[in-house]
Amino acid sequence: MFYSKVLETTLIFSIFVLSVYPLSGLTGLFSLGQGAFIAIGAYTAAIGTLQYKLPPAISMVLAIGIGILGGVIVGVPTLKLRRDYFLLITFGFSEMVRALLLWMAQLTGGAMGIAGIPYAAGLPLIAVSAAFIFFLVANITKSGFRRNCIAIRDDELAAQAIGINVYWHKIKVFILSASISAYGGALYAFNMMFIEPNLFDWLESAKLIIIIFVGGMNSLLGVFLMSVIYYTFGEVFRFASIWRDLILGVLVIVVLIFRPQGLFGTMKKK
Amino acid sequence: MSRDVIVQQILNGISLGGVYALEAVGFGIVFNILKFSNFSHGGVVTICAYFGFFISTRFIPSLWGSLAVTILFGGVIGILVEKLVFRPIRIQNKPLTYFFVNSITVAMIVQQFFSALWGSNYYPFPAFIKETVFQLGKLVVSKSYLLMLSMSAAVLIALSLFLRRTKTGIAIRAASSDIHTPALMGVNTDFIVSITFCIAGILAGVTGFFLGMTYTVTPFIGSMILKGIIASIIGGMGSLGGGVIAGVLLGAMESLLIAEVGASITPIIIYFAIIILLMVRPQGIAGKLYSVKA
Numbered sequence: 001m002f003y004s005k006v007l008e009t010t011l012i013f014s015i016f017v018l019s020v021y022p023l024s025g026l027t028g029l030f031s032l033g034q035g036a037f038i039a040i041g042a043y044t045a046a047i048g049t050l051q052y053k054l055p056p057a058i059s060m061v062l063a064i065g066i067g068i069l070g071g072v073i074v075g076v077p078t079l080k081l082r083r084d085y086f087l088l089i090t091f092g093f094s095e096m097v098r099a100l101l102l103w104m105a106q107l108t109g110g111a112m113g114i115a116g117i118p119y120a121a122g123l124p125l126i127a128v129s130a131a132f133i134f135f136l137v138a139n140i141t142k143s144g145f146r147r148n149c150i151a152i153r154d155d156e157l158a159a160q161a162i163g164i165n166v167y168w169h170k171i172k173v174f175i176l177s178a179s180i181s182a183y184g185g186a187l188y189a190f191n192m193m194f195i196e197p198n199l200f201d202w203l204e205s206a207k208l209i210i211i212i213f214v215g216g217m218n219s220l221l222g223v224f225l226m227s228v229i230y231y232t233f234g235e236v237f238r239f240a241s242i243w244r245d246l247i248l249g250v251l252v253i254v255v256l257i258f259r260p261q262g263l264f265g266t267m268k269k270k
Numbered sequence: 271m272s273r274d275v276i277v278q279q280i281l282n283g284i285s286l287g288g289v290y291a292l293e294a295v296g297f298g299i300v301f302n303i304l305k306f307s308n309f310s311h312g313g314v315v316t317i318c319a320y321f322g323f324f325i326s327t328r329f330i331p332s333l334w335g336s337l338a339v340t341i342l343f344g345g346v347i348g349i350l351v352e353k354l355v356f357r358p359i360r361i362q363n364k365p366l367t368y369f370f371v372n373s374i375t376v377a378m379i380v381q382q383f384f385s386a387l388w389g390s391n392y393y394p395f396p397a398f399i400k401e402t403v404f405q406l407g408k409l410v411v412s413k414s415y416l417l418m419l420s421m422s423a424a425v426l427i428a429l430s431l432f433l434r435r436t437k438t439g440i441a442i443r444a445a446s447s448d449i450h451t452p453a454l455m456g457v458n459t460d461f462i463v464s465i466t467f468c469i470a471g472i473l474a475g476v477t478g479f480f481l482g483m484t485y486t487v488t489p490f491i492g493s494m495i496l497k498g499i500i501a502s503i504i505g506g507m508g509s510l511g512g513g514v515i516a517g518v519l520l521g522a523m524e525s526l527l528i529a530e531v532g533a534s535i536t537p538i539i540i541y542f543a544i545i546i547l548l549m550v551r552p553q554g555i556a557g558k559l560y561s562v563k564a
Contacts, residue, residue: 080552081548099541
């Protein structure tokens with residue numbers, strides 16, 4: 001029972017990591033607001049089921065829809081600009097969503113959060129979802145879509161010069177990532193049965209990025225392994241969960257200096 | 271709402287805006303040289319806030335003494351962070367993404383470290399100045415706000431003089447427009463980068479001290495630099511003057527909104543306004559748009 005709970009949590013968080021991978025690992029865009037999309041998904045799912053009595057499956061679809069909408073609102077004005085604007089606005093967006101959740105207390109329960117969400121996402125659904133998303137992202141990373149991403153990451157100007165529509169491509173990647181995050185958030189809500197606004201702050205979003213860089217930004221399997229190790233460790237050794245972040249932090253600095261391809265990654269020489 | 275209350279709120283906001291301006295400049299000065307968003311600045315602010323707290327309660331129970339020591343300490347921490355975290359990837363000519371990842375890592379390490387050690391406690395600074403107020407006509411000016419405003423102004427003026435009048439300052443400004451060319455003119459780039467981080471650290475020292483004094487010291491105090499970063503966006507990324515103006519404006523607007531419509535909806539309005547601003551005028555107040563260069 002305990003281990004299946006650990007497995008569920010690990011897989012849900014791995015879905016979050018997988019959702020960031022195309023964005024940060026491949027395209028080199030950093031979103032410190034990924035937590036906001038997770039929260040949007042989780043809250044949409046919870047409110048849909050509890051207040052509007054929708055079946056969980058429909059709430060999940062709705063969660064993805066609202067996640068995509070949020071992605072459009074943030075992405076369209078900022079992705080035209082330099083990456084730093086995108087990064088900082090996503091950061092601001094996550095703070096805004098947090099403030100909104102606190103403010104709309106009648107709908108969201110404010111700081112108390114929402115409890116009593118029906119349990120609708122057991123291990124089978126989570127495992128199938130994680131596997132599906134892994135293969136989705138893996139297929140993306142084999143396609144021309146991936147080559148476009150990497151071209152944008154390594155040299156945006158050159159990517160534009162060979163005819164990639166950089167702006168449009170970034171929007172596609174960001175919306176893909178936002179929708180997967182929102183779906184993961186919905187799974188989280190239906191699995192944990194309790195959500196509150198402070199669950200997904202910027203630090204949580206930052207960790208997703210850091211895990212990708214420790215795992216290796218060119219290696220999807222490495223990233224997945226790293227996230228499984230990190231989150232399993234955190235669940236099994238609950239008492240050490242803060243020290244785990246310190247280890248991760250020191251690890252990423254050492255890795256970026258001495259082994260930039262990541263712990264499990266391979267890097268092709270240019 | 272009467273006019274006096276509005277003016278009063280703006281006045282309070284400007285003092286808080288002074289701290290936002292310090293944050294914006296500390297964030298912007300590193301952005302100018304290395305062109306990445308330096309989130310480790312928030313970490314340095316946190317370290318300085320804790321240091322300022324311990325030094326002022328344990329060792330130097332005076333305002334100016336502990337402020338001065340905290341400022342020096344901030345400068346040293348800034349240099350240390352640069353040498354340990356950023357220099358190794360800079361000499362390998364790594365892409366900008368690595369700098370960014372390292373900077374959020376430093377922010378995370380600092381926050382989690384202090385959470386692990388002293389996370390459950392809140393540390394209030396000792397009361398240096400008795401909470402006295404000046405009466406200016408109908409306006410009330412609190413002494414600690416006045417101190418904050420005048421110190422922020424003094425630090426920013428000193429920095430501006432340093433950047434304009436000294437050889438090192440001119441080299442920093444040259445490196446802001448292009449870091450490689452000054453090296454050809456005989457400028458020691460490594461030294462310039464170190465000095466820049468030292469300045470950012472000094473600003474973080476002042477910021478941390480004042481934030482600790484105004485609020486209490488918690489591991490999350492570093493997240494407050496978000497306001498400064500936002501001021502830096504409104505002002506135009508990398509424009510220090512724009513950042514200062516925007517910081518003061520943001521502070522004034524914020525306290526006005528809090529008084530007018532309430533504290534819970536204020537952040538929503540501010541972030542929404544910033545997204546709109548970026549759509550209409552991405553280059554910010556100062557009108558300098560950074561784009562990706564070849």
